Amino acid sequence: MTELAVLQAVRLKGRVTPADLATTLGEDLDGITATVEQLTESGLLIEGTTLRISPSGRARLETLLAEERKDVDSAAIAAAYHDFRAVNTDFKSLVTDWQLKGGPKGKPNAHDNAEYDAAVLARLDDVHSRVVPIIGAAATQLPRLNAYSSKLLVALGKVKNGETAWLARPLIDSYHTVWFELHEELISAVGLTREEAARSGDAQ
Amino acid sequence: MVLLNGDADLPRELLGNKGHGVDVMRRHNLPVPPAFCITTEVGLRYLADPKAAVDAIWDDVLDRMSWLEAETSHTFGRGPRPLLVSVRSGATLSMPGMMDTILNLGMNDAVEKALAAHGSAAFARDTRRRFTSMYQRIVGGESNPVPTDAHAQLRAGIEAVFASWNSPRAVAYRAHYGLDDRGGTAVVVQAMVFGNHNPNSGAGAFFSRNPITGANEPFGEWLPGGQGDDVVSGLVDVEPITALRDEQPAVYDELMDSARRLERLGCDMQEIEFTVEDGKLWLLQTRAAERSAQAAVRLALQLRHEGLIDDAETMRRVTPAHVETLLRPALQPETRLTAPLLAKGLPACPGVVSGKAYTDVDAALDAADQGEQVILVRDHTKPEDVLGMLAAQGIVTEVGGAASHAAVVSRELGRVAVVGCGQGVAASLAGKQITVDGYEGEVRDGNLPLSAWSETDTPELRELADVARRISPLRAHATGDHPRLDDTSEAAVRAAMDAGYADVASATPLIIMLTALRLAGQVGP
Numbered sequence: 001m002t003e004l005a006v007l008q009a010v011r012l013k014g015r016v017t018p019a020d021l022a023t024t025l026g027e028d029l030d031g032i033t034a035t036v037e038q039l040t041e042s043g044l045l046i047e048g049t050t051l052r053i054s055p056s057g058r059a060r061l062e063t064l065l066a067e068e069r070k071d072v073d074s075a076a077i078a079a080a081y082h083d084f085r086a087v088n089t090d091f092k093s094l095v096t097d098w099q100l101k102g103g104p105k106g107k108p109n110a111h112d113n114a115e116y117d118a119a120v121l122a123r124l125d126d127v128h129s130r131v132v133p134i135i136g137a138a139a140t141q142l143p144r145l146n147a148y149s150s151k152l153l154v155a156l157g158k159v160k161n162g163e164t165a166w167l168a169r170p171l172i173d174s175y176h177t178v179w180f181e182l183h184e185e186l187i188s189a190v191g192l193t194r195e196e197a198a199r200s201g202d203a204q
Numbered sequence: 205m206v207l208l209n210g211d212a213d214l215p216r217e218l219l220g221n222k223g224h225g226v227d228v229m230r231r232h233n234l235p236v237p238p239a240f241c242i243t244t245e246v247g248l249r250y251l252a253d254p255k256a257a258v259d260a261i262w263d264d265v266l267d268r269m270s271w272l273e274a275e276t277s278h279t280f281g282r283g284p285r286p287l288l289v290s291v292r293s294g295a296t297l298s299m300p301g302m303m304d305t306i307l308n309l310g311m312n313d314a315v316e317k318a319l320a321a322h323g324s325a326a327f328a329r330d331t332r333r334r335f336t337s338m339y340q341r342i343v344g345g346e347s348n349p350v351p352t353d354a355h356a357q358l359r360a361g362i363e364a365v366f367a368s369w370n371s372p373r374a375v376a377y378r379a380h381y382g383l384d385d386r387g388g389t390a391v392v393v394q395a396m397v398f399g400n401h402n403p404n405s406g407a408g409a410f411f412s413r414n415p416i417t418g419a420n421e422p423f424g425e426w427l428p429g430g431q432g433d434d435v436v437s438g439l440v441d442v443e444p445i446t447a448l449r450d451e452q453p454a455v456y457d458e459l460m461d462s463a464r465r466l467e468r469l470g471c472d473m474q475e476i477e478f479t480v481e482d483g484k485l486w487l488l489q490t491r492a493a494e495r496s497a498q499a500a501v502r503l504a505l506q507l508r509h510e511g512l513i514d515d516a517e518t519m520r521r522v523t524p525a526h527v528e529t530l531l532r533p534a535l536q537p538e539t540r541l542t543a544p545l546l547a548k549g550l551p552a553c554p555g556v557v558s559g560k561a562y563t564d565v566d567a568a569l570d571a572a573d574q575g576e577q578v579i580l581v582r583d584h585t586k587p588e589d590v591l592g593m594l595a596a597q598g599i600v601t602e603v604g605g606a607a608s609h610a611a612v613v614s615r616e617l618g619r620v621a622v623v624g625c626g627q628g629v630a631a632s633l634a635g636k637q638i639t640v641d642g643y644e645g646e647v648r649d650g651n652l653p654l655s656a657w658s659e660t661d662t663p664e665l666r667e668l669a670d671v672a673r674r675i676s677p678l679r680a681h682a683t684g685d686h687p688r689l690d691d692t693s694e695a696a697v698r699a700a701m702d703a704g705y706a707d708v709a710s711a712t713p714l715i716i717m718l719t720a721l722r723l724a725g726q727v728g729p
Contacts, residue, residue, distance in 0.1 A: 011588060012587045012588055013587070013588065013591075014565065014587075014588035014589065014590065014591045014592070015569075015591050092607045092608070092609070092612060093607055095607070095612050096606070096607040096611070096612065099612070099615045099616070100615070102376075102379070102381075103376060104550070104552075104605065104606030104607050104611075105551075105606065108554075108615075168612055168613075168616050169616055170590045170593075170594070170613050170616050170617060171590060171591075171594070176609075176612055176613075176616075177587070177590075180587045180609050180613075181587045183609070184586060184587050
């Protein structure tokens with residue numbers, strides 16, 4: 001497991017147990033222990049009841065990300081980000097419709113209408129089939145991003161299997177959790193801060 | 205096609221709320237600019253076959269325009285004293301802000317020149333600017349020039365307002381509230397009066413009583429030098445309605461007298477739109493206003509005391525749902541309105557919580573670990589903020605809409621959230637004790653307490669229960685030797701009535717009686 005992948009995962013999770021860290025990285029615990037120990041010893045990660053990134057770890061992560069991006073075709077990343085924005089809007093409106101009936105100002109969805117819920121969830125297939133090629137295009141530049149396709153597919157499978165918590169529940173790698181992190185990756189890959197992205201009207 | 209000169213006296217279904225209100229006001233000699241109404245029937249025909257529907261009424265429209273010209277001694281589309289009109293939507297359903305309206309219609313170079321000659325160049329220019337931007341926004345085609353022919357403007361304006369019945373936002377609004385899609389809208393064409401005319405002019409919108417607290421005092425807004433759409437836009441800083449009392453006391457008194465008359469005519473609190481032109485009051489619209497549960501109870505009691513409504517009507521004005529709302533702990537409107545408003549955004553997850561504002565996630569987590577009530581305030585949210593959101597009681601963001609990641613996550617976590625409060629809010633709130641209101645989309649100063657009304661202790665509910673006991677087929681009491689009925693469902697209340705009980709004891713006697721009155725058909729649904 002690379003130093004970059006571990007530091008980035010810890011940063012995106014904020015605070016994370018080693019077991020959850022291994023899961024999100026698609027490894028078993030043994031597969032990450034050596035890297036985590038080494039990062040902790042060098043002070044880049046802070047170990048308590050959970051792992052978190054230290055200020056020096058954050059700086060190291062920035063360096064590694066800059067190196068990773070050194071030779072990418074920025075036009076290709078920008079194009080992927082542009083395509084992502086459109087499907088991002090549709091996905092978030094899908095999740096909002098799942099949570100609320102009647103749009104953003106609507107009432108909480110009590111999930112008492114199976115037909116309504118099924119119609120909302122049916123839209124996830126379209127979102128997924130649109131986002132996968134976008135991730136593929138971005139991953140031609142940053143291969144690490146391919147992992148997001150796999151994680152989205154896992155979440156999609158659980159949702160379609162009736163485990164609807166995997167659509168949007170935080171703190172597990174639900175479809176929205178993975179999506180939110182992917183969004184963060186793309187914003188930073190395209191060279192924006194989230195603040196800049198947010199102020200330019202997306203990333204919200 | 206109906207002239208709204210006070211004797212139309214046609215049902216609301218045909219005239220729409222706006223047309224009906226204008227006709228009632230004219231009938232009672234209140235100061236209303238002359239207007240005519242193209243009915244909802246035409247609106248429905250328009251939706252089926254737009255061109256044929258407008259062709260069929262066009263001669264009548266021209267005829268009514270001549271009547272407007274005669275009534276106002278102004279001429280449409282030319283000087284020396286040009287007539288401008290508003291073209292307003294008027295559905296039978298109330299859909300605030302969902303339908304289109306065009307003001308200052310009938311404008312071209314010659315008209316602008318004539319307005320400048322009679323008023324001022326600045327007034328003429330401002331009026332033209334308002335017309336052009338509104339016409340382009342609503343009729344469409346920002347690249348298309350606005351026609352110079354006033355009648356072409358009128359026709360396009362009428363068509364656009366009819367068509368706005370099926371605008372995406374109107375369709376979504378009706379779908380959300382489960383309203384009938386088939387009603388269609390009427391169009392009201394009314395002579396313009398100008399709140400932007402000179403310093404003694406302005407526009408306002410107000411409630412004859414406070415619709416939030418139910419206090420018997422006017423509540424609303426006044427904008428010197430503005431037109432009606434400025435007041436409702438939320439983009440301009442408006443003054444409270446009481447500012448008009450200081451600026452133009454005679455106009456204010458006349459407005460309040462009119463409001464009282466309209467209340468008596470409608471037997472209810474009114475929401476009134478008005479314009480003042482050169483110190484002369486004009487009423488544009490009146491309707492029964494939406495209200496909070498608190499206001500519903502207090503207004504029903506006030507109107508009953510004033511003799512405007514009888515006991516049965518009093519019981520119709522307050523629903524079991526109102527009382528149920530009041531019995532739940534909530535931020536009472538009096539508390540809310542007296543606490544300084546620190547930020548306003550979009551409600552993303554409902555509820556009311558208080559705590560100390562933290563802008564740093566780690567600091568928020570540490571404080572929450574110490575048992576502190578924490579509100580996480582961020583300019584924008586990142587994936588790594590999610591744990592901080594979980595530890596917080598509530599979430600406030602500067603940037604982001606109601607479908608933003610922050611909104612999505614807050615709803616999943618069940619954390620009260622207000623999003624999109626604007627830049628700089630995080631810094632201004634940091635370290636303060638604040639209350640986040642996820643119903644109203646507000647952040648207010650301090651730890652505001654929640655409280656609930658009680659059927660036994662709140663005087664308004666006791667008084668209402670006393671009235672209910674006089675007319676309810678099933679009298680419910682807080683105490684006494686009666687069969688108990690604590691289940692407030694319709695089925696349980698109906699069963700008690702079917703069993704022939706006249707008196708029951710209940711923890712919520714008022715809700716029982718309001719339900720019984722509805723079941724017995726003594727008051728409407």
